[in-house]
Amino acid sequence: MDISTVNSLCYEDFVDTFGNVVERGPLMAAAVWSHRPFSNLSELEAHISDFIDKLPESGKEGILRCLPDLAGRDLQRGTLSRESQDEQSQAGDTGMASLSPAETTRMHQLNADYKKRFGFPFVICAKMSDKAGILRQLAERSGNDLSQERECAISEVKKICCLRLRNLVLSETRNKQ
Incomplete structure (x- = not known):
């Protein structure tokens, strides 16, 4: 449109x-x-x-809490929103759905640690990254303080938002x- x-x-x-x-x-x-x-x-x-x-x-934290975990249970169950499904499937060459068992274990552990630390899921614009970059950023950003990480995560939400808008308009x- x-x-x-x-x-x-x-x-x-x-x-x-x-x-x-x-x-x-x-x-x-x-x-x-x-x-x-x-x-x-x-x-x-x-x-x-x-x-x-x-x-x-x-x-802002409320927005972040509404987002699904990357390669989390919503992806495994097939209950992601259409937009999130598309984005996670386009991360890198093969997407988040094709993580190896070792990558899946690492992703779940890093996500759990991150969520425990910050109270919201890790957010990254998957379409603008790849699996290795996502795992690296997840590990690195877990060291941020809450204010810094909230700002970083909201910045990623805005990137996702812009891509979604461009798909619609x-x-x-x-x-x-």
Whole structure:
């Protein structure tokens, strides 16, 4: 869809369409809808980013808690959102679903340690990384303090959000072709 179609969506359709741009985040879509009309995709992205930035720290942590564990039980059970399934399957050449048994064990242990330390799952834009990079970042970022890690994780949420938006809204350049 193009930006004029986005602007013409009724409230319910907008929330249905964009409610998972931030994983399980229909509240974000509901709040951003009132800023229509958007002049372009960048403006829509900016409103979503602004919404996230204005949340109190507890709200930011709430967003993070809604995200699934990488290569976690939702992936194994097939209960990931369509968007998360696509993203985790595109991490590197073969995706998170193809971890070796040793990688799976390491991922589960690192995820458990991380979640115990911070209270939310590890977040990384899987589409912009690979398995080795994800495992490395998970180990490295576990050493951050809570404030630093929350900021890093929210930055990753914004990357994911931008990619999801671009999958939904065609850029003006692609639209004209």
